[in-house]
Amino acid sequence: MSLYCGIACRRKSLWCYRLLSTYVTKTRYLLELKEDDDACKTAQQTGAFYLFHSLAPLLQKSEHQYLAPQHSLSELEKLLAKFGQDTQRIEDSVLLGCSEKHEAWFALDLVLNSSSPINASLQKPQMETELKGSFIELRKALFQLNEKDASLLSTAQALLRWHDAHQFCSRSGQPSKKNMAGSKRVCPSNKIIYYPQMAPVVITLVSDGTQCLLARQSSFPKGMYSALAGFCDIGESLEEAVRREVAEEVGLEVERLQYSASQHWPFPNSSLMIACHATVKPGQTEIQVNLRELEAAAWFSHDEVATALRRNNPYTQQQNGTFPFWLPPKLAIAHQLIKEWVEKPTCSALPA
Numbered sequence: 001m002s003l004y005c006g007i008a009c010r011r012k013s014l015w016c017y018r019l020l021s022t023y024v025t026k027t028r029y030l031l032e033l034k035e036d037d038d039a040c041k042t043a044q045q046t047g048a049f050y051l052f053h054s055l056a057p058l059l060q061k062s063e064h065q066y067l068a069p070q071h072s073l074s075e076l077e078k079l080l081a082k083f084g085q086d087t088q089r090i091e092d093s094v095l096l097g098c099s100e101k102h103e104a105w106f107a108l109d110l111v112l113n114s115s116s117p118i119n120a121s122l123q124k125p126q127m128e129t130e131l132k133g134s135f136i137e138l139r140k141a142l143f144q145l146n147e148k149d150a151s152l153l154s155t156a157q158a159l160l161r162w163h164d165a166h167q168f169c170s171r172s173g174q175p176s177k178k179n180m181a182g183s184k185r186v187c188p189s190n191k192i193i194y195y196p197q198m199a200p201v202v203i204t205l206v207s208d209g210t211q212c213l214l215a216r217q218s219s220f221p222k223g224m225y226s227a228l229a230g231f232c233d234i235g236e237s238l239e240e241a242v243r244r245e246v247a248e249e250v251g252l253e254v255e256r257l258q259y260s261a262s263q264h265w266p267f268p269n270s271s272l273m274i275a276c277h278a279t280v281k282p283g284q285t286e287i288q289v290n291l292r293e294l295e296a297a298a299w300f301s302h303d304e305v306a307t308a309l310r311r312n313n314p315y316t317q318q319q320n321g322t323f324p325f326w327l328p329p330k331l332a333i334a335h336q337l338i339k340e341w342v343e344k345p346t347c348s349a350l351p352a
């Protein structure tokens, strides 16, 4: 779908209308919904809503997958009435995106509340029966969702969590007010604007040219190893954060760095994961694990990693009681980084 831009551009004293791509018109539409409360409210009339309960999304099980059901505004109004809640609550919803046909997608948490008093007469199990689904912790469901739902629900959870945790102006102590789309909050007394925040995190796959370094924290599922990750410190560049994290966690110095990709990660708060490949100096491969941060770290051969990437059922305990070495699932950027290395082990190029 393409639309003519409403904004005319002047060229050689003639007004011409530029043909805009679907992507551009969609982006401009979403920007309008973020900036104009009335336009956003109008978009809710034809929009679709994803529902949450204490930050757990409503899901329906379908074979080996979870599906995220959508509700129209009129369905949502009926549900809220059944749950003993005011339809005013719909204004607590947050905008997630829209389809190519400009159907806007929103998320609403039926329990967390940022503006109106809770009057939920129904309990969670009764809500689940009414909604023909279950509220499932996103961490448990993420890897059984399709890519689109995983991305939308991650954004939704991050936004809903941010609004729940930022209801007051940190300068005046007064309640701040969410805009209709949920893209910001404003303090009515001093007009300070607060925007949802993400913490930058570097995730680095260190290689010595033939092997790669993987590590695990005690909180990881048994047998799972991942690339080294760490929050950026204030004032640091990405390159500095990568060098520091690798040195802190495994006692090595990296010398070459190559950016790979990035990903929004909703856990435990909102992070922007920035993934890189890095190499250590030849011969400098002796790991000194920082046991305050990691349970274990080790070098793995190309074959070991390639085999682990193909493993289907990583949770199966072996007869000797141990768990096989396995890697994060496809949706995690760590998986992409490791896969990239398996396909092209010499992918670190730039000096760190």
Ligand SMILES: NC(=O)c1ccc[n+]([C@@H]2O[C@H](COP(=O)([O-])OP(=O)(O)OC[C@H]3O[C@@H](n4cnc5c(N)ncnc54)[C@H](O)[C@@H]3O)[C@@H](O)[C@H]2O)c1
Pocket: 199, 201, 203, 226, 227, 228, 229, 230, 231, 232, 263, 265, 267, 268, 271, 273, 293, 328, 332, 333, 334, 335
């Ligand atoms: N998507 C993926 O593939 C993937 C893979 C690995 C890790 N991760 C995520 O990366 C994040 C960081 O990894 P890590 O735990 O090894 O980080 P880390 O090595 O920086 O250690 C965490 C510690 O850093 C400190 N810290 C500093 N700034 C912080 C901030 N803004 N928020 C929270 N803690 C902060 C805290 O003391 C915390 O305990 C984790 O939240 C994890 O979920 C994602």
Ligand SMILES: [Mg+2]
Pocket: 228, 229, 230, 249, 293
């Ligand atoms: Mg770490």
